[in-house]
Amino acid sequence: MSDNGLTPELMLDMYYHMALARAVDDRMWILNRQGRAPVVYTSNGHEAAQVGSAFALNRGEDWIVPYYRDLALVLAWGMTPREIMLHLLGRADDPNSGGRQMPAHWGHAKLNILTTGSVVATQDIHAAGLALASKVLKDGRVSVAYFGEGSTSQGEFHEALNFAAVHKLPVIFFNENNGYAISVPSRKQMAVQDVAARASGYGMPGVIVDGNDPVKVYEVVREAADRARRGEGPTLVEAKTYRFVPHSSDDDDRAYRSREEVAEAKKRDPIMMFEARLKEAGILTDEKLAEMQKKIKDVVNDATDYAEKAPLPDPATLGDHVYGTL
Amino acid sequence: MAKAKKKGLHGLDLDVEQIRTMYYYMVLSRELDKRIWILNRQGKSAFVISGQGQEGVQVAAAMALHPETDWIAPYYRDMAMVMAFGMTPREVMLGQMGRAADPSSGGRQMPAHYGHQPKHILTGSSPVATQVVHAVGIAWSMKLQGQAGVALTSLGEGSTNQGEFHEALNFAAVHKVPLIVLVENNGYAISVPQEKEMAIQDVAVRAQGYGIPGVVVKGSDPLEVYQVIREARSRALRGEGTTLVEAKTHRFTAHSSDDDDRSYRSREHLEEEKKDDPIPRMREWMESEKLWDKDAEDALMKRIKHEVDDATEFAEASPLPAAETIYDHVYGSSPA
Amino acid sequence: MAELSYLEAIREGLRQEMERDSRIIIYGEDVGVRGGVFRVTEGLQKQFGEDRVIDSPLAEAAIIGTAIGAAVNGLRPIPEIQFADFIFPAINQIVQEAARIRYRSNGAFHVPLVIRAPFGGGVHGALYHSQSVEAFFAHVPGLKVVVPGTPYDAKGLLAAAVQDEDPVLYFEHKAAYRSLKGEVPEERYLIPIGQADLKREGQHVSIITYGLMVSYALKAAEELEKEGISVEVLDLRSVRPLDVEAILETSKKTGKVLIVHEDNLTGGIGGEVSALISEHALFYLDAPIVRLAAPDVPAMPYSAPLEHAFMVTPEKIRDKARELAKF
Numbered sequence: 001m002s003d004n005g006l007t008p009e010l011m012l013d014m015y016y017h018m019a020l021a022r023a024v025d026d027r028m029w030i031l032n033r034q035g036r037a038p039v040v041y042t043s044n045g046h047e048a049a050q051v052g053s054a055f056a057l058n059r060g061e062d063w064i065v066p067y068y069r070d071l072a073l074v075l076a077w078g079m080t081p082r083e084i085m086l087h088l089l090g091r092a093d094d095p096n097s098g099g100r101q102m103p104a105h106w107g108h109a110k111l112n113i114l115t116t117g118s119v120v121a122t123q124d125i126h127a128a129g130l131a132l133a134s135k136v137l138k139d140g141r142v143s144v145a146y147f148g149e150g151s152t153s154q155g156e157f158h159e160a161l162n163f164a165a166v167h168k169l170p171v172i173f174f175n176e177n178n179g180y181a182i183s184v185p186s187r188k189q190m191a192v193q194d195v196a197a198r199a200s201g202y203g204m205p206g207v208i209v210d211g212n213d214p215v216k217v218y219e220v221v222r223e224a225a226d227r228a229r230r231g232e233g234p235t236l237v238e239a240k241t242y243r244f245v246p247h248s249s250d251d252d253d254r255a256y257r258s259r260e261e262v263a264e265a266k267k268r269d270p271i272m273m274f275e276a277r278l279k280e281a282g283i284l285t286d287e288k289l290a291e292m293q294k295k296i297k298d299v300v301n302d303a304t305d306y307a308e309k310a311p312l313p314d315p316a317t318l319g320d321h322v323y324g325t326l
Numbered sequence: 327m328a329k330a331k332k333k334g335l336h337g338l339d340l341d342v343e344q345i346r347t348m349y350y351y352m353v354l355s356r357e358l359d360k361r362i363w364i365l366n367r368q369g370k371s372a373f374v375i376s377g378q379g380q381e382g383v384q385v386a387a388a389m390a391l392h393p394e395t396d397w398i399a400p401y402y403r404d405m406a407m408v409m410a411f412g413m414t415p416r417e418v419m420l421g422q423m424g425r426a427a428d429p430s431s432g433g434r435q436m437p438a439h440y441g442h443q444p445k446h447i448l449t450g451s452s453p454v455a456t457q458v459v460h461a462v463g464i465a466w467s468m469k470l471q472g473q474a475g476v477a478l479t480s481l482g483e484g485s486t487n488q489g490e491f492h493e494a495l496n497f498a499a500v501h502k503v504p505l506i507v508l509v510e511n512n513g514y515a516i517s518v519p520q521e522k523e524m525a526i527q528d529v530a531v532r533a534q535g536y537g538i539p540g541v542v543v544k545g546s547d548p549l550e551v552y553q554v555i556r557e558a559r560s561r562a563l564r565g566e567g568t569t570l571v572e573a574k575t576h577r578f579t580a581h582s583s584d585d586d587d588r589s590y591r592s593r594e595h596l597e598e599e600k601k602d603d604p605i606p607r608m609r610e611w612m613e614s615e616k617l618w619d620k621d622a623e624d625a626l627m628k629r630i631k632h633e634v635d636d637a638t639e640f641a642e643a644s645p646l647p648a649a650e651t652i653y654d655h656v657y658g659s660s661p662a
Numbered sequence: 663m664a665e666l667s668y669l670e671a672i673r674e675g676l677r678q679e680m681e682r683d684s685r686i687i688i689y690g691e692d693v694g695v696r697g698g699v700f701r702v703t704e705g706l707q708k709q710f711g712e713d714r715v716i717d718s719p720l721a722e723a724a725i726i727g728t729a730i731g732a733a734v735n736g737l738r739p740i741p742e743i744q745f746a747d748f749i750f751p752a753i754n755q756i757v758q759e760a761a762r763i764r765y766r767s768n769g770a771f772h773v774p775l776v777i778r779a780p781f782g783g784g785v786h787g788a789l790y791h792s793q794s795v796e797a798f799f800a801h802v803p804g805l806k807v808v809v810p811g812t813p814y815d816a817k818g819l820l821a822a823a824v825q826d827e828d829p830v831l832y833f834e835h836k837a838a839y840r841s842l843k844g845e846v847p848e849e850r851y852l853i854p855i856g857q858a859d860l861k862r863e864g865q866h867v868s869i870i871t872y873g874l875m876v877s878y879a880l881k882a883a884e885e886l887e888k889e890g891i892s893v894e895v896l897d898l899r900s901v902r903p904l905d906v907e908a909i910l911e912t913s914k915k916t917g918k919v920l921i922v923h924e925d926n927l928t929g930g931i932g933g934e935v936s937a938l939i940s941e942h943a944l945f946y947l948d949a950p951i952v953r954l955a956a957p958d959v960p961a962m963p964y965s966a967p968l969e970h971a972f973m974v975t976p977e978k979i980r981d982k983a984r985e986l987a988k989f
Contacts (some may be wrong), residue, residue: 038786039786090964090966090968092965097964098965099963099964099965099968100788100963100965101788101963102787102789102791102964103964105788105790117789118745118748118788118789118790119747119748119751119790120720150720151720153492153493153720154492154722154751155489155491155492155723156751157489157492158487158488158491159487159489159492162525163487165524165526166522166523181691182692182696182699183692183695184691184692184694184695184696184720188500188717189500189719190500190719191499191502191536191538192534192535192536192537197534197535197537198534200531200534200535201526201531201532202524203525203526204525233525251699255696255697256695313967313968314967315967315970315971318957318959318963318968318971318972319958319959322959397735428768429770430767430768431766431768432768432769434765434767439766441766441767441771442770443767443770448734448771449763449766449767449771451758451766453754453758456755456758456759459723459724459726459727459728459730459731460728460734460759461731462727462731463727463729463731463732463733463735463739464731464732466728466732467732467736468735470687470713470714470732471735471737490723490724490727490755493721493723494724494727496719496721496724497719497721497724497728500719654768655765655767655769656764657804657806657827657828658764658827
């Protein structure tokens with residue numbers, strides 16, 4: 001393909017993480033239906049945007065501040081399927097929160113994934129703060145905040161972007177625009193077509209990219225990261241994507257969008273398209289694919305079994321970590 | 327971004343009397359403001375927050391509205407605006423001295439926290455940008471109730487960095503509410519200059535992010551401001567929604583009587599800013615158009631001095647609130 | 663009388679209020695087409711149209727702030743905050759604006775507003791979908807705070823809140839939505855804000871509580887009845903203003919008071935109730951006032967053992983009340 005630094009091996013690895021995320025996601029829904037996981041937040045449909053962006057950064061070195069939709073992102077960043085399942089099932093060894101938070105509330109200190117709450121857009125400001133520290137410490141790190149388009153209506157989105165622009169912080173604001181804030185379509189969310197249009201109000205570039213194309217996402221994020229590391233400040237990236245399933249296992253999307261619309265969107269399934277492209281380029285063979293699929297199945301089974309056997313937190317730990325020392 | 331066009335006298339939908347009225351309110355506000363600083367120095371008024379330099383924007387904006395149908399949600403620097411919208415100098419002074427009869431708050435709030443229910447001036451607080459969201463609510467309710475009016479809210483450029491500014495404009499744009507958001511950009515958020523507040527030259531460009539028009543206008547030219555607000559009002563009444571207007575203006579004083587602007591603004595820079603004073607500019611233009619002369623100016627100053635004296639004396643003689651009213655107006659009907 | 667769930671009673675109340683008063687609008691995130699994430703507003707947009715039941719952008723400060731403006735200009739907004747946990751981005755608008763507008767304008771302006779928000783835990787909601795936030799707001803003069811504990815009270819308190827001329831926070835317990843059922847009259851009725859309700863009479867111990875904990879306390883009381891311990895249960899219904907008279911009356915009657923809330927202990931409503939009893943009924947008491955509340959950790963954790971350790975349950979109430987009875 002182009003001279004973007006993506007070798008065939010890297011592209012295969014990208015594909016692997018996208019497919020792995022989908023498989024973990026599918027398993028989580030099954031566990032939910034079986035009554036073993038009370039709630040699931042999905043990344044189904046967003047895999048290309050998330051994995052493409054992760055590969056463009058120094059994974060485990062830079063900072064990411066994800067939102068609840070970012071399963072594929074954290075997998076590509078280095079969180080293991082076992083860790084994901086420990087989190088889903090609220091086990092004591094869950095590295096995200098030791099079973100304290102709801103599923104999909106990511107956070108992994110060793111991997112530089114900042115812990116996140118449920119109130120949307122708070123993470124945008126935290127990413128700006130991480131980047132402020134990087135600027136002062138000159139540690140060369142870039143921070144990336146991930147968020148849905150609905151959360152760009154929040155005041156904190158505005159405050160974060162303005163702050164980052166004024167101080168030329170090494171941060172990327174990565175919007176996964178899937179067109180819906182739970183049930184509210186984006187035309188009721190904002191009177192503009194593109195979230196990226198907001199960038200000019202802060203004096204930073206706003207870039208739109210096809211969120212179903214991991215290579216394009218990779219290129220855009222790579223450029224934004226280079227810009228940030230050169231001291232030229234933040235970039236707002238808008239990846240146009242689609243959520244193929246309901247918002248969460250407590251949602252029913254039939255109430256607010258037609259089955260035809262979803263079927264139409266699924267024709268551009270990022271995994272399917274990337275698979276076809278890699279095959280066409282001779283990078284992925286049927287044999288390799290079968291091997292990969294078997295590996296994914298084993299990994300997902302292992303992660304599920306591992307987490308189910310792992311101990312739940314001891315009720316006596318309820319009062320731990322309220323303060324460091326009093 | 328649209329650039330406002332200045333039309334000649336005959337292109338304005340203002341008659342000569344209205345132009346003179348505009349000038350009157352600008353000078354009245356300047357003189358009342360000066361008196362308030364004197365009262366502060368005399369220990370008679372604890373706090374001053376001043377609109378000197380911004381009178382052109384404020385008076386023109388108020389006069390482009392209809393006080394019977396429209397609402398304003400001003401900010402603390404808007405003395406000229408609230409007077410041009412109907413608040414009297416006596417009422418302003420009652421607030422300034424915390425008297426019981428102060429229509430803004432009965433002496434509860436700091437001075438310059440304007441509010442006047444019968445005159446459609448919404449009560450305001452001190453955290454900046456809260457009023458922008460309220461104005462959206464007023465405008466939205468006008469639309470829902472089929473009322474033919476608009477709301478205008480004003481704020482400083484520093485306040486446009488608040489989340490509530492963003493939430494308000496986004497909300498207003500989605501629901502196409504009849505609203506004018508007037509940013510009085512005087513270049514400073516207390517001591518912080520604009521380049522440290524935002525990485526853009528013009529606040530008006532933020533309009534693009536909401537899908538509404540953003541207009542930049544010269545604040546020292548009240549006729550231009552008037553035209554722009556007038557057009558934004560017509561647009562709102564036609565159902566076309568919200569407009570963001572940015573008036574480039576100046577603050578000739580410190581932020582407040584508790585501030586000293588010499589620590590962050592050179593005297594040379596201030597002198598430069600004062601060359602763009604809306605009051606002499608307006609007077610010179612009126613004189614050149616043969617609408618004004620020395621006699622008229624002398625008569626006006628005499629009238630205004632009388633009004634300022636009257637307002638001061640009236641407020642000073644007016645009673646302070648009784649201590650036992652402290653529990654009044656916590657709720658409408660007192661709870662058990 | 664029909665038997666309705668707590669959720670249905672609220673929906674029925676909203677529908678009735680909207681039919682009665684065309685100034686009422688409902689808005690918030692997902693309240694329209696989706697009918698709310700819990701379906702409380704289901705069907706209302708269909709009935710009243712998109713101008714009165716409105717999907718708003720995802721911005722809590724704007725939801726409350728615009729409601730303030732709309733209320734000033736003659737509407738009666740009922741904004742919904744999707745989860746009580748998400749109310750904090752709007753706290754400036756609620757505490758510094760809505761609560762203070764009447765006072766700061768010397769009575770010239772006021773804000774008739776009902777802010778509805780589902781609260782409470784025990785539903786695997788973890789830190790950000792489980793909180794009890796009433797004490798934050800009960801501290802603020804200018805606000806009224808109600809927390810219905812039964813379907814009947816839910817409908818009557820809603821009508822009173824809508825009719826009130828001041829901002830009212832109306833907190834609905836998520837776990838109660840479908841688990842609590844009860845008789846609810848079809849016609850409109852008011853339950854005055856600030857009036858507690860004696861849900862059960864007893865002789866030995868008074869339990870003072872509100873919200874979901876009312877039904878838990880009643881369960882505990884039933885069990886203790888079998889052991890010969892007679893428990894009185896006072897449902898506060900409003901946590902601001904408090905029904906001081908009712909609180910003192912039950913305290914004087916039994917002389918033993920257990921205050922229960924799901925919110926954490928320190929700075930909770932229990933402290934205020936306890937202070938009132940100490941000030942005005944100390945010499946009627948036969949035992950120290952006891953509080954049972956969630957532990958002082960920042961919010962409810964997710965994983966089942968931790969959530970259970972956090973949550974106040976009927977069993978915990980029963981044990982505490984028994985202990986107190988034996989004092």
